[in-house]
Amino acid sequence: MTDLDIENYLTFLNSINGDMQKIFEYQKEYIHCKKGCAHCCKQGDYPMxxxxxxxxxxxxxxxxxxxxEIIKNNIExxxxxxxxxYICPFLIDNSCSVYEYRPIVCRTFGVLTEDSKGNPTFPLCTPLGLNFSAxxxxxxxxxxxxxxxxxxxKNDPKIFRLSNKVVMNLPLAKKLNIQFGEAKRLIDFL
Ligand code: SF4
Incomplete structure (x- = not known):
């Protein structure tokens, strides 16, 4: 990654973080996310x-x-x-060991999204009585x-379009000319 690539990517991540903060604030009546809760990191394929x-x-x-070493062992x-x-190999004691560096999909965990057919997709913790279970x-x-x-x-539950494909095609990604490269499941990169 060149310095310019990383700089643009960080600008993009900052923008995503800002958008996600607004989404979480808007949907806070339905959300139970808290430190130490890691349901979203325990069952997935983590595309990036x-x-x-x-x-x-x-x-x-x-x-x-x-x-x-712990992470390498998890990967094996x-x-x-x-x-x-599978449980993400970077999850250690219910905490993300690479939190600041986590991919975009992890930044969208916890809210209502939609699948490729436009159907609502609930967070993994919904059936467990947490986010959006109400x-x-x-x-x-x-x-x-x-x-x-x-x-x-107070607010209606909104379904957000946050698939990797949608995020990678946001106008800001184009403006910053971010070269995302091929998208794969985490394990296929490791
Ligand atoms: S990278 Fe971090 S936030 Fe993302 S799934 Fe793995 S442990 Fe969770």
Whole structure:
């Protein structure tokens, strides 16, 4: 990554962080995220682009040797198990060891998004009684308008388009000419 690439990527990340802060503020009635909660890091494939992976690994390279060994061991185990969904190897004691360097997908954890068909996708913690569970119909696995109206919420639950494809095509990404490179699952980079 050149200095210019990294500078532009950091500008982009700052903008994403700002947008996510606004989203979390707007949706705060539905959100239970707190330090030490790591449901989002325990079941996924964590898709990201090359530039995101390079930045993530620059965070890894700054870690103490002992921590790096734990992560390398986690990676080996994930590769052995070869499952599509796994606990992120960078998660140690329910805390992200590379938090400042985490990829974009991790910055969007916890809010309502949509899949490629436009269907709402709930955070992994919703069925566990956390984010958006107040308006979640467990049987139908869907948003419940009945629960929403009963709950007298201030803001409606919004579904945000936050897939990697959408984020990588934001006008700011184009303006900064960010070369994201190929997108893959985390484990395919490791
Ligand atoms: S990189 Fe960090 S925030 Fe992202 S899934 Fe892994 S542990 Fe969680």
């Amino acid at each position: 682009s090359e530039i995101e992976f390079e930045y993530l690994m620059s965070g890894f390279n700054n870690l103490e040797e002992k921590t790096k 185990n994930i590769k052995k198990e070869a499952k599509d969904s 308006i979640y119909d467990k049987d139908k696995k869907h948003l419940s308008s009945e629960l929403y109206y009963k709950g007298k919420f």
